[in-house]
Every structure is written in C-alpha cells, then in structure tokens.
Amino acid sequence: DTEVTQTPKHLVMGMTNKKSLKCEQHMGHRAMYWYKQKAKKPPELMFVYSYEKLSINESVPSRFSPECPNSSLLNLHLHALQPEDSALYLCASSQDWDRGNQPQHFGDGTRLSIL
C-alpha cells in the first residue's frame, strides 16, 4: 500500500472536457510533485510545490493547472487536453524540497486517456 493516494486511477476524457486529478498524503511532507510518465520512459517532472507554494513549473502548457489547497492535498486541473497528453500522471511527496537526501514517495498514478 502506498502512502500517497491518487484518484481517480483511470480517467478517459474528451479534448473539450475539464477534469481534475487529486493527490493526498498524510506523512507530514511539505513538498509535493506532479510527474508525467509515458510508456517505457522515466517520469518527467511537471510541478513542484514546497510549503504549499509553487516552486517549479517545468514549462508545462497552461492546459495543466496545479493547485495545492493545503499541505496534504495536491490537485491537477485539466482543460482542453491533446491526445499526446495521454500518459500516467504520478504524484509524489517528500519531507522537504530543501534537502536533497529526502526520498520522494510516489502514488500509483492516474492513467489518463484523451479521446
């Protein structure tokens, strides 16, 4: 069982839909991350939140909009996605963004398919 919970596990949406991915952790971690993973590739970092503030946006298109309502929750709002956005979206958390020796803990991801 993972300590980072992601919902939904699967999501199919059209290019005009608006949907949200949710991530929750109760480990007291202060850094949370969104990654995108295509098949047979390593995860690619999208966003980093540290103490509920956006620290890194890796030039992600504006059709992806992150939100961190509190230290335990991380959302990713989706709008007008393209077929190439179909992927596994992983959420992760770590104790601190400021200390490199803290490992990231990953959720099981949301498998997103864009029709």
Added chain:
Amino acid sequence: AQSVTQLGSHVSVSEGALVLLRCNYSSSVPPYLFWYVQYPNQGLQLLLKYTSAATLVKGINGFEAEFKKSETSFHLTKPSAHMSDAAEYFCAVIFTSGNTPLVFGKGTRLSVIA
C-alpha cells in the same frame, strides 16, 4: 554536464541467478542516489537510497547497492532473482543539497526466466 546513465535497457536473468543493474552518474560532487522499482500499472516504489553514510546500502526485497566514488557508480544487486522481481528499475539522482529536481535514468527492464 550532470547526468545519470543506466547501462542496458533490458536485462534478463534466470530465476535464482544474480541480478546486477548498472547505474553511473556524472558529477564532480557525490550526489544523493536512489533506486526505484515500478511494477506494471503501479507507481514507483523506493528500493534504497544513498545519502553519504555507509557506501553499501541495503534495501527492501533483498536488494542492495554499493556507492563507488572512484567509479561514479551505484549498481543495484540481488544475490538470487525471484520471478516477482520482474519490473522496471530506475536509478535517480539529486545532484546538490536540495532545491533541485530528481534526475532519472532511462530505466532498466528486468525479466526473470523460470
């Protein structure tokens, strides 16, 4: 430039044989190093980490890795492969003390043959 390289995109071993998955990094300063495993349709699970304490690190599921500064390597080993070890393995590195992204290798797919 700082980078992490996993040699071999696919490794195949017989059940009971030694598992060796290679990871090399390029950096003038020893980084923080991690190995993750990803089973099909799952997220990444931390196997072990090196954070400048002991150079031989023991992880979960019988895996261990040895940090060798002179070779800039952090290879993952397991004495005896099980069928359940079949998965994708990622070496990942943080190159500074913090505030920098986790850099992943391209991954190695491990197959275990009965």
